[in-house]
Structures are given as structure tokens and as C-alpha cells.
Amino acid sequence: MELDIWVLPEECIAHIISLTSPRDACCCTAVSSKFRSVAESDTVWVRFLPSYWEDIVSRLVSPVKFSSKKALYFHLCHSPIFIDQGNNKSFTLEKVSGIIRYMLGSEELLMLWNDVPIPWNNLPVSDIIPSNKHVESRFLKACLVEDMSYLQIRGRMKLKLLSPNTAYEAFLIYLHRFGEIEHPPMKVSISVRSIGKEGESHGVEEVVNDANLFTSSVFSTSTKDDGYGARKRGDGWMEVKMGEFFTGEDDDDACEVEMRLWETTGYVVHVDYGLVVQGIELRPKE
Numbered sequence: 538m539e540l541d542i543w544v545l546p547e548e549c550i551a552h553i554i555s556l557t558s559p560r561d562a563c564c565c566t567a568v569s570s571k572f573r574s575v576a577e578s579d580t581v582w583v584r585f586l587p588s589y590w591e592d593i594v595s596r597l598v599s600p601v602k603f604s605s606k607k608a609l610y611f612h613l614c615h616s617p618i619f620i621d622q623g624n625n626k627s628f629t630l631e632k633v634s635g636i637i638r639y640m641l642g643s644e645e646l647l648m649l650w651n652d653v654p655i656p657w658n659n660l661p662v663s664d665i666i667p668s669n670k671h672v673e674s675r676f677l678k679a680c681l682v683e684d685m686s687y688l689q690i691r692g693r694m695k696l697k698l699l700s701p702n703t704a705y706e707a708f709l710i711y712l713h714r715f716g717e718i719e720h721p722p723m724k725v726s727i728s729v730r731s732i733g734k735e736g737e738s739h740g741v742e743e744v745v746n747d748a749n750l751f752t753s754s755v756f757s758t759s760t761k762d763d764g765y766g767a768r769k770r771g772d773g774w775m776e777v778k779m780g781e782f783f784t785g786e787d788d789d790d791a792c793e794v795e796m797r798l799w800e801t802t803g804y805v806v807h808v809d810y811g812l813v814v815q816g817i818e819l820r821p822k823e
Contacts, residue, residue, distance in 0.1 A: 551575050555584035559610065560633050582606035585635045586613075587700070593628060596620040610635070617675060627675055631821065636700045640710070641692050642816040643680035649689040658682070665714065665813055672712065672773030675815065681714070682812040689799035692817040696729070696792045699784050704822040707796045708776040710815040711750065722747040725765065726797045727780030748777045748798065750812070774815060781822055794819075 554562050554576055562585070565576035575581070583606045587593060590609070594601065598619040603609040610630065612618075617627035617640065625642035648657055658681045662674040665681050682688065690709070699705060707727060728743035748765040767777050779796045796817055 547575050548580070551578055551580040555581045558633070559585050559635050577605070577607055579606040582610050585610055587630075587637055589698075593618075593620060598622065598624060624677055634821070636703055636821045637698070638818070638820045639694060639698065640675055640816050640818045641694065642676040642678070643814050644676075644678065645692065646680075646814075646817065647691040648680070648682075649691070650684070651687045652689070662813075662815075666712065667714065670712070670773065674772075674774075675710075679712075679816075680814040682814060685800055685812065687800055689797065690814065692796045693793050694796075694819060695790065696784050696794060697790060699819065700821070701784055701786050703784050704781060705784065705794075705819050706781045706822045707779040707794075708818045708820070709748075709750075709779055709796075709798055710770070710774050710776050710818055712774050712813040712815070713751075714813055722749045723798055723800050724748070725777070725779040727782050728795045728797075729782055730793060730795065731791050744780055746778075746780060748779065750775075750777055776818070779817065 550572075554565055557565075559582075562576050562581055566573040568576075583590075586606060586609065593613075594609070598621070601609070601612055601618075603612060611632070613628070613630045614632040617629045620626050620628050625644045627640045627642075629638050630636065631638060643657055644659055646657070648655055659678045660681055661677060662672075662679050665679065666672060666674075692707075709725075724745055725748040726743050726745040730742075746765050750767050765778050767775050770776050779798060782794050
């Protein structure tokens with residue numbers, strides 16, 4: 538005996554659809570007019586939004602009006618959304634899966650020289666990138682780095698702000714201002730930790746790798762593609778992988794991931810032409 542699905546309460550059908558994916562929910566709208574009504578309901582689409590979506594909306598630099606949760610979902614997918622004042626952080630959702638992507642602008646990062654914090658040389662992107670380089674910049678400002686010896690760049694993100702149970706990769710987004718220079722590979726690392734009330738770290742798991750910021754170098758000894766080599770992005774910038782991590786189910790406010798890049802060889806080089814740092818991007822592992 539066949540059971541008509543409409544024997545079930547609409548709340549049950551909505552719950553079933555909400556356990557699928559945004560793509561599946563969109564496909565369900567083609568079944569029938571009744572199915573469309575349920576598949577487009579707020580009950581379904583609120584499950585595809587981040588659990589803290591109300592906090593995100595309240596922090597948007599440009600306020601957004603939406604008629605439904607589905608409309609809000611696709612607004613967050615269509616282009617990077619700036620959150621918090623200063624245009625230093627951007628947020629977006631992957632349209633098919635709803636997985637969160639973040640980019641931290643250079644002003645959100647910490648730069649050190651010989652472990653001593655130093656101020657970023659943040660300048661308008663239009664002032665430091667040559668007109669013959671065609672790039673699409675996410676932020677209004679970027680950092681111009683001229684001395685790379687013993688340089689260290691750090692970025693941090695609370696795990697609860699990312700999608701749960703998801704494998705992520707972190708990338709440094711940068712650009713050679715005029716041309717490349719020769720420099721030994723730098724160190725990159727990812728660590729997941731819990732921060733105590735006094736600022737101490739617990740359960741640190743750090744994975745360190747070598748990363749080459751330059752597409753070709755006399756210092757490179759590896760011919761294999763291990764994912765930590767420089768590559769050009771579709772927006773004209775360069776990126777290099779800093780590492781990967783898994784978010785798990787922990788929504789503890791004290792748990793965070795730290796991304797680091799640092800120079801360890803003491804190789805003395807003054808980058809006359811400049812290295813421009815846009816920020817660090819966190820996105821789901823492909």
C-alpha cells in the first residue's frame with residue numbers, strides 16, 4: 538500500500554526537507570505547488586542558515602532587508618558580506634552547501650618582527666598596487682611588507698563562527714607588488730586550542746609545514762605539488778596554503794584556530810618592490 542506523503546503534517550515534511558541540503562530544497566519546489574510552499578518556508582531555510590544568523594545580520598556593515606529566510610540565505614551567498622565596522626572581515630555562504638567562508642583583512646591580523654608586535658603598514662589598495670596589475674580587492678586597505686626577515690603573521694578565528702563538523706583550509710592572500718624575489722620557503726602552521734580565563738592555551742595541536750610564497754625559486758628543493766606552493770587566484774591575487782583543520786561540534790566560545798606564517802632562516806632581504814598582504818581566507822577543504 539502506497540502512503541501519500543501529504544498524510545503527514547506539513548511540519549513533518551518541512552523537518553524532513555530541512556535535513557537535506559539547500560540544493561535539494563530547491564529541487565523540492567518543482568514537485569507541486571503544495572510542496573513548493575513547504576520547501577520555501579522559513580522552517581526549512583532557517584536550518585540552512587548559520588545558528589547565529591541573527592548576530593551576523595546585526596553586525597552587517599550595510600543593513601539588509603529580507604522577506605524570508607530563503608531570501609536571506611541567497612543574499613549571504615551572492616557576494617562577500619562585510620561584518621563589523623571597518624570593512625576588515627567578510628563573510629559568505631557556499632550556495633550549494635551553506636558552509637561558511639570567512640576572510641580576515643590585514644587589519645585583523647597580528648604582525649611581529651622577532652616576536653615583537655609591530656604596526657601594520659596598511660594603505661589604500663589603490664595606492665600600493667600598480668595600475669597594470671588587474672586585481673579585485675575584497676578590502677579597501679592592504680598591508681605593504683618591505684622587510685621579510687624574521688617576519689611573523691598571525692590570525693585567529695573562533696571555531697563556533699565556522700560551520701560545524703567541517704574540514705577547512707586557511708590561505709594567506711597576497712601579491713608581489715611588481716615582481717618576485719628569491720627567498721627561502723617560510724613556515725606555516727595551524728593550531729586549534731582552548732583559551733582559559735587567564736588567557737592561557739590548552740590542548741594545542743599545531744601542524745607545521747613549509748610554504749613557498751614564490752612560484753619559482755632557486756631555494757625550492759621539492760618537485761611535488763603538496764598544496765603549499767604559491768598559486769594565482771581568479772581575482773588576480775596570489776594565495777598560499779597555511780594548513781587545514783576540522784571544526785568538530787564544539788561551539789565553546791573559548792575554542793579557536795590560529796594561523797601563522799613566519800620566516801625562520803634570518804635570510805636578509807629588503808623587498809624594495811613590496812609584498813602586499815590582503816588577509817587570510819578560511820574556506821571548506823576541496
